[in-house]
Amino acid sequence: MLRAFFILMMRDIGLSYKQGGAAGLVIAFYAVAISLFPFGVGPDSAILARIAGGVLWIAALLSALLSLDRLFQADYEDGTLDALALGPLPLPLVVLAKALAHWLAMLLPLVILSPLFGLMLHLEAQALPTLFLALLIGTPALSLLGAVAAGLTVAVRRGGALIALLVLPLYIPTLIFGVGAVDAVDGLASVSANLNFLGGLSLMFAVLGPLATAGALRLAME
Amino acid sequence: MHWFANPARFVRLADRILPVAMLLCFGLFATGLYWALILSPADYQQGSSVRIMYVHVPSAYMAMFCYLVMAAAGFSTLVWRHPLADVAGKAVAPIGLAFTGLALATGSLWGKPMWGAWWVWDARLTSVLVLFFLYLGYLAIWGAFDDRSKAARAAAILALVGVINLPIIKFSVDWWTTLHQPASLFRADGPRIDPSMRPPLYLMLAAFQTYFVVIFLWRMKAGLAALKLQALGAMPSPKQNHEQRHDQHHEQNLATRTEEAL
Amino acid sequence: MGHEFFHMGGYGGYIWAAYGLVFLVLIALAWLSWREQKINGLRAEMLKAARSRRRSDHAEKDRLETPS
Numbered sequence: 001m002l003r004a005f006f007i008l009m010m011r012d013i014g015l016s017y018k019q020g021g022a023a024g025l026v027i028a029f030y031a032v033a034i035s036l037f038p039f040g041v042g043p044d045s046a047i048l049a050r051i052a053g054g055v056l057w058i059a060a061l062l063s064a065l066l067s068l069d070r071l072f073q074a075d076y077e078d079g080t081l082d083a084l085a086l087g088p089l090p091l092p093l094v095v096l097a098k099a100l101a102h103w104l105a106m107l108l109p110l111v112i113l114s115p116l117f118g119l120m121l122h123l124e125a126q127a128l129p130t131l132f133l134a135l136l137i138g139t140p141a142l143s144l145l146g147a148v149a150a151g152l153t154v155a156v157r158r159g160g161a162l163i164a165l166l167v168l169p170l171y172i173p174t175l176i177f178g179v180g181a182v183d184a185v186d187g188l189a190s191v192s193a194n195l196n197f198l199g200g201l202s203l204m205f206a207v208l209g210p211l212a213t214a215g216a217l218r219l220a221m222e
Numbered sequence: 223m224h225w226f227a228n229p230a231r232f233v234r235l236a237d238r239i240l241p242v243a244m245l246l247c248f249g250l251f252a253t254g255l256y257w258a259l260i261l262s263p264a265d266y267q268q269g270s271s272v273r274i275m276y277v278h279v280p281s282a283y284m285a286m287f288c289y290l291v292m293a294a295a296g297f298s299t300l301v302w303r304h305p306l307a308d309v310a311g312k313a314v315a316p317i318g319l320a321f322t323g324l325a326l327a328t329g330s331l332w333g334k335p336m337w338g339a340w341w342v343w344d345a346r347l348t349s350v351l352v353l354f355f356l357y358l359g360y361l362a363i364w365g366a367f368d369d370r371s372k373a374a375r376a377a378a379i380l381a382l383v384g385v386i387n388l389p390i391i392k393f394s395v396d397w398w399t400t401l402h403q404p405a406s407l408f409r410a411d412g413p414r415i416d417p418s419m420r421p422p423l424y425l426m427l428a429a430f431q432t433y434f435v436v437i438f439l440w441r442m443k444a445g446l447a448a449l450k451l452q453a454l455g456a457m458p459s460p461k462q463n464h465e466q467r468h469d470q471h472h473e474q475n476l477a478t479r480t481e482e483a484l
Numbered sequence: 485m486g487h488e489f490f491h492m493g494g495y496g497g498y499i500w501a502a503y504g505l506v507f508l509v510l511i512a513l514a515w516l517s518w519r520e521q522k523i524n525g526l527r528a529e530m531l532k533a534a535r536s537r538r539r540s541d542h543a544e545k546d547r548l549e550t551p552s
Binding site: 271 | 499532
């Protein structure tokens with residue numbers, strides 16, 4: 001069963017980087033979206049440093065969103081999902097494998113690149129490790145919650161805009177604690193408390209997300 | 223066979239409750255409004271603007287109450303596949319959306335004289351805004367599916383995911399801002415608003431609650447009648463008993479379809 | 485009292501806007517819900533009546549055509 005889990009995950013990661021895969025596009029989108037902010041608010045380094053945490057997190061949220069509608073779509077349309085549902089792996093674990101693959105392929109590169117963009121936005125050097133850690137701990141929640149919305153809309157024509165409406169409000173806690181951790185570096189609040197909450201959210205959605213998504217996929221496949 | 227036995231009983235019950243609830247609703251609103259606008263004193267700090275509380279707090283309370291009803295309906299849709307639950311979820315969502323919108327609008331109208339701004343990113347106002355988005359998503363899911371039972375179950379999953387997230391969102395928003403007034407009515411250590419303001423507030427809460435009962439029952443009746451209409455298009459009369467229906471089901475199905483085709 | 489009632493110590497505009505909006509929305513929602521249940525209920529009843537009439541007509545015809 002563990003083998004099936006890994007094979008599925010590796011297959012999805014591989015597909016994301018094949019021709020037609022979205023991983024490269026998502027990374028490019030992340031870079032472009034972040035570089036729009038200095039044009040929007042001006043190049044003043046104090047302002048940019050102040051908003052850097054929020055900008056990077058919101059760009060990560062939107063990047064995650066961008067790739068969600070393809071999470072189950074292709075497999076649903078060509079029948080692979082039906083085969084997976086009948087396979088040895090329980091459906092919630094199929095979802096978990098695909099969500100993890102989404103995180104590893106799409107979001108982990110963004111997390112690794114984020115200190116670089118933090119520097120470009122004049123984020124203090126001491127806040128960079130925290131930014132990296134917060135994104136590393138928090139972004140799995142984006143993939144796992146996103147899977148729920150992707151599952152709910154997989155049978156819907158033009159589900160992309162609907163996914164945004166469903167999932168963005170649910171991303172708010174992750175955003176708050178993620179930015180909170182970065183802002184807490186030079187403030188009074190506790191970095192570790194914010195990171196703990198982020199980890200808690202990711203763990204909680206690792207359990208609840210696949211269960212809800214499996215239910216949504218079952219009704220789509222009826 | 224339970225399909226129609228249960229809803230019919232529900233409609234009969236609703237028809238018995240409705241006149242009483244309507245009368246109660248009118249009475250409560252009349253006394254509540256009189257008390258809120260005329261009898262109750264102005265606040266020593268906020269002046270008369272505190273009177274907005276008597277519609278704002280009940281709106282915000284109903285916004286949350288409706289979401290809980292929606293989630294409970296979603297739960298029984300998923301667990302028991304109860305046909306009334308699908309209808310209930312769809313019936314309650316627009317009511318919740320309306321109350322959430324009213325809570326935001328009255329909060330804004332209260333905020334302008336109190337905080338000097340139409341909108342403040344205060345914890346409670348922001349939580350209600352998120353709730354508003356959750357209602358929009360729920361209604362969008364209902365609209366996105368052609369198949370009614372799939373729409374009901376997808377919406378139910380979303381409602382449950384939302385209700386699990388609501389306390390987390392509330393907590394995170396509280397964490398995020400320290401600028402808010404502490405919640406004054408529903409506190410663990412008891413209400414802290416002035417005793418003279420309690421009777422009109424409770425009266426208005428009761429008035430909103432009975433209003434909800436009336437509208438909810440109307441919307442349930444509308445939803446059940448719509449189901450019946452749908453069923454009458456493809457199924458034999460619900461009055462027939464089970465055995466007869468089983469025999470005649472196929473040919474009548476065919477008959478209705480040819481009728482419609484002609 | 486008349487003037488002070490509408491003036492509300494200077495907050496009249498906000499208070500009456502809030503109460504007016506609340507009652508506008510509540511009445512609109514009530515009217516829409518009432519109308520929907522009325523229309524759907526009437527349509528369901530009419531359709532049912534039409535169905536059973538047609539069915540009894542059919543039964544009558546069958547009885548006349550195939551006397552057993």
